Amino acid sequence: MAAGGELTIFQDAALYLAAAVVAVPIFKRLKLGSVLGYLAAGAIIGPHVFAIVGNAESVLAFSEFGVVLLLFLIGLELKPARLWALKADIFGLGTAQVCLTAFLIGVFGVMVIGVSWQTAVLIGLGLSLSSTAFALQLMQERKELNTQYGTRAFSILLLQDLAIAPILALSPLLALGIYVASGEDLSWVPAAQAIGAILGLVLAGRFLLNPVFGVIAQTKSSEIFVAAALLIVIGSALLMEWCGLSMALGAFMAGVMLAESEYRHQIEADIQPFRGLLLGLFFIAIGMTIDWTVVLAQWPLVLGGAILLMALKGTIILILCRLFKSSWEDAGRIAVTLPQGGEFGFVIVAQGLSLGLMSHGQSDLVSALITLSMAFTPLLRLSFEEAMKRRAPASTDHLPRPDETETNSVVILGFGRVGQIVSQIFRMKGISVTAIDADPKRIEAAKRFGAKVYFGDATRIDVLTAAGVGRADLVYVTIDNAAACTRSIAVIAKRFPTVRIMARAHDRVHALELLDSGADFLIRDTFESSVKLAEEGLNRLDINKEEIAHLLEEFRRADSDRLLRQKADGIYATAEDGGTFRLDKS
Known part of the structure; x- marks a missing residue:
């Protein structure tokens, strides 16, 4: 009898697990969530539908x-x-x-x-x-x-x-x-x-x-x-x-x-x-x-x-x-x-x-x-998201725009996560910055944090001129969209050839595109953070600091050489040792 009882417990457990394993993935695939999947599983095996299990x-x-x-x-x-x-x-x-x-x-x-x-x-x-x-x-x-x-x-x-x-x-x-209310005694x-x-x-x-x-x-x-x-x-x-x-x-x-x-x-x-x-x-x-x-x-x-x-x-x-x-x-x-x-x-x-x-x-x-x-x-x-897509674009008439009086020595094009950090560092030094972004929501959010950001398309010459790019010492191109970033750099390099351009590359492939774009300096999004993580790990392993510095210097040199060779011979260019460079997107 005991063995039979134990078998029933295991049978029930198997049924509950099987019902969940079948129903939950289906409901999640339909984007209806796991909770509805569990409810449906219970309804199907419960006493009111197929009555497979009765002890609800x-x-x-x-x-x-x-x-x-x-x-x-x-x-x-x-x-x-x-x-x-x-x-x-x-x-x-x-x-x-x-x-x-x-x-x-x-x-x-x-x-x-x-x-x-x-x-x-x-x-x-x-x-x-x-x-x-x-x-x-x-x-x-x-x-x-x-x-x-x-x-x-x-x-x-x-x-x-x-x-x-x-x-x-x-x-x-x-x-x-x-x-x-029904008159029963209440004890405290x-x-x-x-x-x-x-x-x-x-x-x-x-x-x-x-x-x-x-x-x-x-x-x-x-x-x-x-x-x-x-x-x-x-x-x-x-x-x-x-x-x-x-x-x-x-x-x-x-x-x-x-x-x-x-x-x-x-x-x-x-x-x-x-x-x-x-x-x-x-x-x-x-x-x-x-x-x-x-x-x-x-x-x-x-x-x-x-x-x-x-x-x-x-x-x-x-x-x-x-x-x-x-x-x-x-x-x-x-x-x-x-x-x-x-x-x-x-x-x-x-x-x-x-x-x-x-x-x-x-x-x-x-x-x-x-x-x-x-x-x-x-x-x-x-339905709400579809309605938002079909809705006419929100008016940007109320957003501030750069004018010809902008004369700051640093201009930042793209006020996303990279542009915001660059801006904060310059402002800590007391250097005024002109920032341009094409996202109205981001501009409104920046305003709430006390930052002045102008609305504009950083690939248009008239916007760049009004922002004072021609009078700036440095222009940071940190636009979130890689294609727009490349177009903006090309326009600036052609129209304002004396301006020094500091460029953000989204990944290695984007960096290869920017090598001949006219940018004076470029850095990949995740490169320095990855190097810093490795450096910190080596420090915590008690490796000699001079050895770490030499190792990182050698890595940077090898990576730079690899980038130039990939630019010349293609992303799968043959390395000097006869091997092939691996395509990474860091």
Whole structure:
């Protein structure tokens, strides 16, 4: 019998893994995200579709540990310095978004749908949260996380992550309110226990955790270190559950207590694999528990609810971002990135169901609404980007342009990452610089940091003349586009032959193009940084400094010779020793 039971466990595990391995890559390939893949996998193998697996509730109870681990890792990331740097967007914009969205959805729930105020509050708070996994994936795919809009969107998501623990802690109190309203006795003993447990957890985190991990680290046993980390998470979670609060709150607090610990990176690395697997299992279990027959029977309600949620939430985000000085385009982009319900909506719905705040039918509909809104988000974002491409180019009439009075001795063409650093060094020396760029967004951003950059096309003679290139001592050509960089150098060398041109080459192939362009000096983007990295490594290996200097000098000479030979004989030119030069793009 035991052997049979063990076989069933392994069969179930194989089914969950197989469903995830098939569904998740398909959904990610369709740019719908891994969360929807897990939900679809759970729905297919669950009791309401093919009924391959039937124990959804027990799987859900076990997999909720993945949510606990996720809250622990969120707490681990919340270093005070990081919060302080984004304080206005996090605690201003983010708080306003969560509170206003939850309030309006809650009012709609009470006034239109007719649910209790406690249920309306829980649903409103759950739907006010967006999908961190979805939004970050969308921004990472487009390399937008470090843009101005990406930073602001991340700040909103961070506040939502911060709000999860308080919302989960509030849920039992909302359920308590239902019991009080129904006439059941209320004891204040659990509240006293909760306060005591929180204080105890804070004190333990402040004075015990670091010394304990220090002792464990001295054993040099990685498995004991992992066991200790899991024990801290589970112990904190069980303590909060004993007090009637959320297990996730205990894990979150434990993470915050360890955020400044010197062991946080090792703990995070050890916990991450458990979190990923269990969180995926949690979403599979959610997909299994939703009664899709009920959802399909009420599909107009679900579809309308998803559209209404995205419209309401997107409008709130758009207005708030504009109030916080985002441009219309950035505000719109944030609004179409964060209008969906999030993965923690499922967590809150599951908790509401277990506490009696929601019925099975309500939880199924809300879960389906969240799922549908997540599915619509990539399509909405794609539509927005297409609309931005078709839109008439923004007017640049308001941007400053160079005029004939510009007489600075240094002109920088291209105010990207290279041009900005060159400009800062000259300004530190007190040398005035004229900077030209063709990107209006970059010019506006530079203005906010106190830098004056003029708008213009650096390949046009009239713009170069107005910028004072003919009167300058040095012209830096650091344009981000390699072809435009080459054209600009050719124009300057022909029209202003006495000007010294300092050129940025994007890679080795571009450097070969620029050798005969008229530039007085050129350097490849990654060359000196790579040499410096190698030099520092040799220093740390205690190699003699004179030997290092000689080695680097010889390397630079050989690289220069190689560049000239490749220019003369082609990129695959034969070297002096009979070998061939390898094509690199450094």
